[in-house]
Amino acid sequence: MKNLIIYxxxxxxxxxxxxxxxxxxxxxxxxxxxxxxxxKINEQKAKLxxxxxxxxxxxxxxxxxxxxxxxxxQNAARESSSQADKATNGKMKDAKKAxxxxxxxxxxxxxAENATEKLEQQNxxxxxxxxxxxxxxxxxxxxxxxxNAIRNLKS
Numbered sequence: 538m539k540n541l542i543i544y545x546x547x548x549x550x551x552x553x554x555x556x557x558x559x560x561x562x563x564x565x566x567x568x569x570x571x572x573x574x575x576x577k578i579n580e581q582k583a584k585l586x587x588x589x590x591x592x593x594x595x596x597x598x599x600x601x602x603x604x605x606x607x608x609x610x611q612n613a614a615r616e617s618s619s620q621a622d623k624a625t626n627g628k629m630k631d632a633k634k635a636x637x638x639x640x641x642x643x644x645x646x647x648x649a650e651n652a653t654e655k656l657e658q659q660n661x662x663x664x665x666x667x668x669x670x671x672x673x674x675x676x677x678x679x680x681x682x683x684x685n686a687i688r689n690l691k692s
Contacts, residue, residue, distance in 0.1 A: 585666055
C-alpha cells in the first residue's frame with residue numbers, strides 16, 4: 538500500500554510538471570504564446586535541416602576517406618607480407634625492412650579503422666538529426682491542431 542502511494546505521488550508530479558501536458562493553448566488569448574512557440578520551433582527545425590544538409594554533404598567525403606584508408610591498409614599489409622617472405626632467407630637487412638613494413642601496415646590499419654569510425658559517427662549524426670527534425674514536425678502538427686481549435690472557437 539505504501540509503495541502504491543509513492544508511485545501515485547511520483548506519477549502526479551510527473552503529470553503536473555510535464556510541459557507538453559501543462560502547456561496547452563486553448564483560448565484566443567493563448568494565440569500569442571502559441572505563435573511564439575511556433576516560430577521558435579520552426580527556427581529550430583530550419584537550423585536542424587541546415588545541419589542535416591551539411592552532414593549529408595560531408596558524408597561522401599567520409600566515405601571516400603574510409604575507402605582510401607582501407608585500400609591503403611590492404612596494400613600495406615600485402616607489402617608487409619611480401620617483405621616478410623623475403624626476410625626468411627636470414628638476412629638482417631631484410632628482417633629490418635619486414636619489421637618496418639609491418640609497422641607501416643599497422644599504422645595504415647589504424648588509420649582505416651579511424652576513418653571507418655568517423656564514417657559511422659557521421660551516419661549516426663545524420664540519423665539523430667532526422668529524428669530531431671521529425672520531433673519538431675510532430676510538435677508543429679500539435680500546435681497546428683491547437684491553432685485550429687482556437688480558430689474554431691472564434692467562429
